[in-house]
Amino acid sequence: MLRANVAIAVADEDRDRIFEVAATCRALGLDHKSTLTDIGVLLGSLELDNLLRVRAVPGVVAVEIERDSRIKDAFEERYRRSETLIKAR
Amino acid sequence: MSVRYTDRHLILLPQGAGSAACASFRNVADIRLAASSDWDGTAPGIAAGEGVLFERLGAALVRGAPDQVNALTEPGRRHALWMQPEREWRDCRQPARPWDAACLPGAPWSDTAEATWGLQATGVLTSRYSGNAVRVALLDTGLHLEHPDFIGRRVVTRSFVTGLSAADVNGHGTFCAGVACGPRQPHEGPRYGVAFGAELYVARVLDDEAAGTDGAVLAGIEWAVRSGCAVISMSLGSPVAVEDSHAQLYEAVAARALAAGSLLLAPAGNESQRPDLIAPVQQPANCPSILAVGAVDRDLAVAPFSNGNRFGVGGSVDLVAPGIAIHSASSGTGRYQTGSGTSMATPFVAGIAALLAEACPAARGVALKDLLLRACLALAAAARDVGAGVVRAPC
Numbered sequence: 357m358l359r360a361n362v363a364i365a366v367a368d369e370d371r372d373r374i375f376e377v378a379a380t381c382r383a384l385g386l387d388h389k390s391t392l393t394d395i396g397v398l399l400g401s402l403e404l405d406n407l408l409r410v411r412a413v414p415g416v417v418a419v420e421i422e423r424d425s426r427i428k429d430a431f432e433e434r435y436r437r438s439e440t441l442i443k444a445r
Numbered sequence: 446m447s448v449r450y451t452d453r454h455l456i457l458l459p460q461g462a463g464s465a466a467c468a469s470f471r472n473v474a475d476i477r478l479a480a481s482s483d484w485d486g487t488a489p490g491i492a493a494g495e496g497v498l499f500e501r502l503g504a505a506l507v508r509g510a511p512d513q514v515n516a517l518t519e520p521g522r523r524h525a526l527w528m529q530p531e532r533e534w535r536d537c538r539q540p541a542r543p544w545d546a547a548c549l550p551g552a553p554w555s556d557t558a559e560a561t562w563g564l565q566a567t568g569v570l571t572s573r574y575s576g577n578a579v580r581v582a583l584l585d586t587g588l589h590l591e592h593p594d595f596i597g598r599r600v601v602t603r604s605f606v607t608g609l610s611a612a613d614v615n616g617h618g619t620f621c622a623g624v625a626c627g628p629r630q631p632h633e634g635p636r637y638g639v640a641f642g643a644e645l646y647v648a649r650v651l652d653d654e655a656a657g658t659d660g661a662v663l664a665g666i667e668w669a670v671r672s673g674c675a676v677i678s679m680s681l682g683s684p685v686a687v688e689d690s691h692a693q694l695y696e697a698v699a700a701r702a703l704a705a706g707s708l709l710l711a712p713a714g715n716e717s718q719r720p721d722l723i724a725p726v727q728q729p730a731n732c733p734s735i736l737a738v739g740a741v742d743r744d745l746a747v748a749p750f751s752n753g754n755r756f757g758v759g760g761s762v763d764l765v766a767p768g769i770a771i772h773s774a775s776s777g778t779g780r781y782q783t784g785s786g787t788s789m790a791t792p793f794v795a796g797i798a799a800l801l802a803e804a805c806p807a808a809r810g811v812a813l814k815d816l817l818l819r820a821c822l823a824l825a826a827a828a829r830d831v832g833a834g835v836v837r838a839p840c
Contacts, residue, residue, distance in 0.1 A: 361658065361659075361660060363660065364694075365698065392664060392667040393667075394667045394671045394701075394705070395663065395666060395667045395670060395698045396697070396698075396701060397663050397694070397698060399660045399663065417694075417697060418693035418697060419694075420659060420692055420693075422658050423658070423659060423683050423728075424656055424657065424683060425650075425651065425656065425658070425683055426657075426682075426683065427651070427655045427680060427681055427786070427788050429715065429784050429785060429786030429787075429788045430784060430786060431620075431782050431783070431784045
């Protein structure tokens with residue numbers, strides 16, 4: 357069974373019961389890693405088959421499968437290693 | 446500084462109301478309208494309980510007590526289609542304090558012994574603000590804590606990458622922190638940092654290869670919001686397809702951060718190859734509540750790699766900042782380096798947001814976002830590429 361890291365956003369009006377929402381999600385298979393109370397987000401991992409069931413939990417507004425963030429800029433060192441082009445990614 | 450209003454109201458009349466408005470305004474609100482041809486435009490020309498009718502425009506300008514004005518817009522009474530307080534307009538040649546943008550001569554710009562071209566082009570050098578006591582968060586690869594330009598500086602750090610400290614070995618985080626909050630007088634070379642008086646909060650959310658995950662980024666945002674950071678700069682992102690909509694989760698988080706007084710910034714992305722290819726604004730910058738920053742060169746022309754919005758769908762560029770041949774701090778032995786990318790443009794905006802936050806202590810969240818956009822210098826390029834224009838520092 358495929359499992360993915362997920363971030364779950366809890367609705368504004370349900371943020372005061374975020375731990376209750378988390379408990380419901382755990383019962384549906386969420387391996388709950390952390391709760392970001394200030395921004396109303398649960399982090400954890402989930403079997404993909406359970407994704408829609410978690411999305412349907414009252415108080416859940418979005419479930420995102422974690423994706424990588426990367427940067428793609430061009431660097432050129434100066435002064436001590438001048439004119440050396442380094443690609444960050 | 447908010448928009449200033451007079452004690453008068455502008456009213457849009459129903460189609461064809463014309464002279465009939467004179468009678469209805471008098472009967473409903475006890476406001477007497479005169480014809481615009483009889484009005485000389487000066488403030489004393491409209492006394493309390495009076496107004497002027499611009500019959501050809503289908504509009505009126507009135508001065509009345511709140512109950513008089515409100516009577517015109519009561520449900521069921523269609524005497525006014527739309528109403529707003531009259532704004533005060535300003536002469537662009539006389540900047541108003543404290544947030545009006547610096548007057549800038551034209552491009553092209555170049556680095557000098559004193560300062561980088563980006564600081565000159567955005568009016569930072571002539572600003573009286575330093576971001577003093579404003580908290581600015583950088584979510585990136587960390588910070589080179591032994592860099593001579595940051596030794597002695599109060600910096601709060603936290604790592605959200607398992608097994609790694611906040612010490613930066615990649616260089617990207619140190620570079621961005623330098624642009625946003627580098628010192629007034631660097632150890633060597635020209636000044637390159639914008640908000641040298643700001644309090645720097647560094648969250649490590651990317652690993653040594655400058656890659657990271659949503660979990661770390663979200664944890665970093667949470668930490669910055671909880672720490673009371675007015676500005677959160679994230680020089681990171683993931684490319685998206687043209688048809689992709691923004692992530693609901695990031696939009697919800699960004700809206701909550703704004704409500705808590707924290708403004709999020711992210712780069713538009715570097716996937717374009719202009720003029721042939723304009724790649725869409727990447728995630729998370731494509732969220733409406735996150736300011737998407739594009740890049741311009743020394744001529745204030747759009748950088749060839751800077752993403753945009755070609756088809757009117759997806760995220761938009763909100764504003765642009767210097768992003769080509771930018772000089773800043775390095776984590777390497779060279780101590781300094783130059784770089785190009787929308788990653789470099791984003792901390793420019795973060796630093797200037799800190800200057801504005803110092804200039805207008807009441808402006809946080811949405812109000813700070815509005816100030817930043819209003820202070821931009823409009824450019825000739827299409828709005829889809831540059832948004833409101835190039836960011837400018839308060840005088």
